[in-house]
Amino acid sequence: MNRNYSRLLVPVGVVGILMLLIVPVPAPMLDVLIIINILLALVILLTTMFAKKPLDFSVFPSLLLAATLFRLGLNVASTRLVLGDAYAGQVIAAFGQITVGGSIVIGAVVFLILVVIQFIVVTKGAERVAEVGARFTLDAMPGKQMAIDADLNAGLITEEQARARRAEVAAEADFYGAMDGASKFVKGDAIAGIVIIIINVVGGIALGMAQRGMELGDAVNTYTLLTIGDGLVTQIPALLMAVATGMIVTRSNAENDLGTTASAQLGQSRTALQIAGAAAIVMACIPGMPILPFVLTGGLLIFTAQRIKAADAARADALEAITPPSPASDTTEELIEQMRVHPLEILLAPDLVDLVSGAGNDLLGRVKALRRKLALELGIIVPPVRTRDSVELAASEYVIRVAGVEAGRGSAPRGTVLALGDGLEGLAGTPTVEPVFGLPGRWVPNELRHSAEVAGATVIDRVSVLVTHLSRVITDNAARLLTREDVRQLTEGVKRINPAAVEELTPSPLSLAEVQRVLQNLLSEEVAITDLSRIYEAIALRARASTDPEALTEAARAAVAPAIVASHASDRTLRVIMLDPLFEQQLLESLRPSDAGSQLLVEPSRLEGFLDEVRSAVERAGSGAGDHTAAIVCAPALRPAMRRLIAAQAGGTPVLSYQEVSSASVAIETVGVVRGARPVHDQAAPAAIAVGQAGSPSGSPSGSPASVLG
Known part of the structure; x- marks a missing residue:
């Protein structure tokens, strides 16, 4: 029942907003609606502060539109009462009296300051942040999708986790796209508020003098008071909603809410708090400065810094007390980890580290995409590629290792591109030989890229050269990279879709090691093993007569012969x-x-x-x-x-x-x-x-x- 009421809440609210635009509202009811509007804006602002990430409050763009329409409906209802009855309820009158404080000029200035804060500072900034956030989120979406696919192919996440991550990426893009449009509502609301205020003041004074026979001074006092009060009860919620908009679009994903994160990060440097406290005490010594506020503030900052220091020391003592000394086996495990031979490894000279961390380079992302591409082409699980720097390499050199053994070496000078073609002798650069196809080329500066293209050369960036070389090395060494564990995983995958093929093959008449040898024979001849079901059926049938690896390999080739011939x-x-x-x-x-x-x-x-x-x-x-x-x-x-x-x-x-x-x-x-x-x-x-x-x-x-x- 409560769920049904929740579903009807928004539609009923929209109908109510429509009624505000058409039907006159009594002053007591208008007071209640104004209070609801203020509290609604406050609740939304506080919710944005406690949200750990923007998607936790994904309904915010739609809620912002509904709140804006509600506020504009209240403006219409209050304007009708101000111009018609010269009275719009106790809330508007109270806000006007408190703000004016006996002076219309002071009230008008205070109101204008609020308008400037909302329109120029908060609304303008929130609109810009939402626009930039939407553009960057949409630009980063393909890269995030590729990273999810790479993690899935590497076995780091399951299919369900990958599906959830893809949904989150899509939802994030939709949210920031919606926020980009919703921020325009906030801007339009601020402009509409200013226009309504002008209409109320001018129209009220004219009606008061023409229809109610007021003097000019009385009309100005009465309608200015009501207009300022009306403007405040609408502009304050509008300001809160604008702040909430800026808060949600500037909120990054975090493990805690805004208050916890802010207090933790502001208190992460004791030195900063101590310096700020000392500066406050020094400023108290300046002639004419109030001593007590500065001293109290400075003392509070220094006291907070000392408390943070004491808390950190107590936490360190407790951690030392409960943490046992590292056993000798930990050292052995570390040595074993350091001794472990990685299946694939890229060693970069120190001046090539920019390929990984520099702007405009995406070696790691390209390697992930390459692993997925080769996995789909060869049918093997390409192991993760370890990338590290090595001071033993000459400048601009890189080395590709397979199982700890060098399988390829090349160069990629910084600030250059590889130009392949004839007639490049006139270009400045270093002659070289392309490492995969053995084509003559030249490393030319980036500034001469256009000149090389005009000369008819094929221009390749450094990352593409390295990734192409890595692709050739993986293809040539696919048989070495296929481990027993990989065969087990591939076999389990076949068993899910074709259990009969696996049950007739392993563990009898062939062991997993014998199946691995057949698959390695195929890969050594650059035959893809993507169609494992057909391969397993063929070698299972052949294994009844002979378990000779050569005969089994030929049977597997015959099963996928059309694909082999098509590739050549x-x-x-x-x-x-x-x-x-x-x-x-x-x-x-x-x-x-x-x-x-x-x-x-x-x-x-x-x-x-x-x-x-x-x-x-x-x-x-x-x-x-x-x-x-x-x-x-x-x-x-x-x-x-x-x-x-x-x-x-x-x-x-x-x-x-x-x-x-x-x-x-x-x-x-x-x-x-x-x-x-x-x-x-x-x-x-x-x-x-x-x-x-x-x-x-x-x-x-x-x-x-x-x-x-x-």
Whole structure:
């Protein structure tokens, strides 16, 4: 029942305000409404002081509009009584008598001072603060949303917490936007109050002399008294509402209310209070100054400073008494924490710290966004990136570490941008090589950015260079970054949407470690594991016949083959380098299993000729291919060993199987054929040489002159 009454309170109040504008109000009822108006403004002001953050009083903009309409309705009702009856109730008369104090001039001056305080000082300032707060809040909204998404992706918050934070950010933006408009109501209310006062004075004197036969002096005294009283009973609540508006828009999020926060922060410096108290006592010694007020004020400040000092000392003693001495294990834990190897780390030279804390740079925000982007592209949980400075680095240098080992190094001189392109020799700057794609460039001063763009160069800021480098490092080392715990979390995520795939896979027939190895094999070939459900179904089916990691990896690749082929295609066309059928058959016959995976046994001279042909074919196919180089296509059984060989010799050239290519709906364009029939040397090596994954010599399994490829 009480809830129903609360729902009807505002609509009934709005109807009542409408009645004030139309129906005449008796003077006794007007007294009650004026008192309600004053107390309502006081309650709103006190509520803003006790609110810990602006959103705790989110109804304030609407309440401000309703209170303003209520106050204007009272102005209309009081004006009707002042002009019609020359009497507007006891409250208005009392306010007029007290303010005037026997002199109309004094009353008018006091009233004008109140108007100036409200209109020029409080209202104008509150309007400006609300406008700036709304603009800054709206500008910061995308960054806050990205920070929430980054925390969610990092596992720092749950989905429910992220949803609540997003709702709070949206509510905060709506609140400040509403306050920007509501502050205009306060300004308009102040202007309307001034206009109504002028109308009451001029109209009252004219009516008093014309209709009531008053003398000029009597009319001036009577209507000026009533007008000042009417103005005060409306301007004082208006002033309180203006102060409340300024209070709510300047209130920042805090753990305590305004009074507690202000007293705590004003008393945080004993020295400041002692100096202020001493200054007050010194000012009492100035000739002509009242001694007692200054001495009392100064003594009170010094006494307060001493009480704060005593309270701090007692708190420190109590804390020391209840805090046990740090055990030796704490030191061990600290050492262990310092010894811990971070998965990802960025070391910055001291002069590059501005990338993190300087104005206009947002390295940490960009890194958070990059983690989310790579997580969606690769399907892995990218670990948090630790950023710190290092005095061991040369000026302008940065180092990217993976598991404590340097994986990338570059430079980003302060006050410069990276210009990539030809014909930059005429620009001042330092020549360099772009760390990701190896493109020649030049670090040019920020002032020459426009000149570099005019010269046709691609201009990149320092943060973008570092973030792009970090992205390449993470992609290249995705397999190392995938931990057992990450696999467990990913598996639990799959289990929620496809429990059958997980139940058939782990813990039997495959353990979590074996699943991790398969996923690492995929990532090492830059195959995204986003479609985990399909991957798990494929390897679960294959695991019934064999738990060999190579066979499981090939089964997983076959499951996501269309996505693999699409990532290497351009305009739905896949450029491929084929193997000569006869040579491919020879390679298949030389295929041998091993603990490190399948390997190829061929003559060393033929091996060198084959690799030369591959490199030449890749270079020819790469010219004019844009971002997509050609892929080598071979038999499914041959692909793993061929991939291990090509990865070490031809960089990032992908190796696909016929089965994978045929499963994708793309056009095939053959851009080269590798025959492998031309040996580089006329004679084969007389001794058996085994070239494994690391290229280390070992005995040939067959005892004949051969090389182990893969």
